[in-house]
Amino acid sequence: MTAKRLNLTRDAIIDKALDLIEQDGLDRLSTRALGKSLGVQAMSLYHYVPSKDALLDDVTARLAAMIVIPEPSENWRGDLETIARSYIAIARTHPRAYPLLAGRRFNSRETLPILEQVFSIFGAAGLPPDGIAAAFRLLGYFMNGAGMAEMATREATRRSDFQLPDPDFLADYPLARQVVPHLALDELNGIFEKGLKAILDSIENDPARKPKIAAA
Missing domain, CATH: 1.10.357.10 (Tetracycline Repressor, domain 2)
Structure with missing residues (x-):
């Protein structure tokens, strides 16, 4: 985990957040899930992004x-x-x-x-x-x-249950x-x-x- 934390950057956090949103959906994004995916505790993320709202603004800027x-x-x-x-x-x-x-x-x-x-x-x-x-x-x-x-x-x-067509x-x-x-x-x-x-x-x-x- 130490090696992973040393490689933790704001860009890496934003990239992973975007990946998780596309994988699981926007509603399921959480700092806990994001931290787990990056191999760190959720609290470690706040050094780079102060809140979930700030993270979402960063993802928006990436888009x-x-x-x-x-x-x-x-x-x-x-x-x-x-x-x-x-x-x-x-x-x-x-x-x-x-x-x-x-x-x-x-x-x-x-x-x-x-x-x-x-x-x-x-x-x-x-x-x-x-x-x-x-x-x-x-x-x-x-x-x-x-x-x-x-x-x-x-x-x-x-x-699989979409019937309109x-x-x-x-x-x-x-x-x-x-x-x-x-x-x-x-x-x-x-x-x-x-x-x-x-x-x-x-x-x-x-x-x-x-x-x-x-x-x-």
């Missing part, structure tokens, strides 16, 4: 670091597409931890540079501060909703029987891309937007 944030450019639509697609990818690769990103984002200093750069991309689109706030919220609502749909759909596929389960509901297959996991990406385009179109058509005029 946020996976978002691809381009340098602001004239192709602001492409920049926002890159952000949105990398954001939704987190829901696909870390579905059990994803609710942290949706609910705790930007609660640590490590995430503030991300926030500033995202705001800069909206600014490059020609939006004033209040327009940036509105567009950021609009895109954020969409991405978080899409991510939660990804998470819920993926979690459902883990369950069974036509017999929907036998008395003819319209639902026709619609539900289009809600399947392999349909979600097309739905996401359609929604993303609609959001970016609405930003582009915002009357408050003042596009920069390219130099002659």
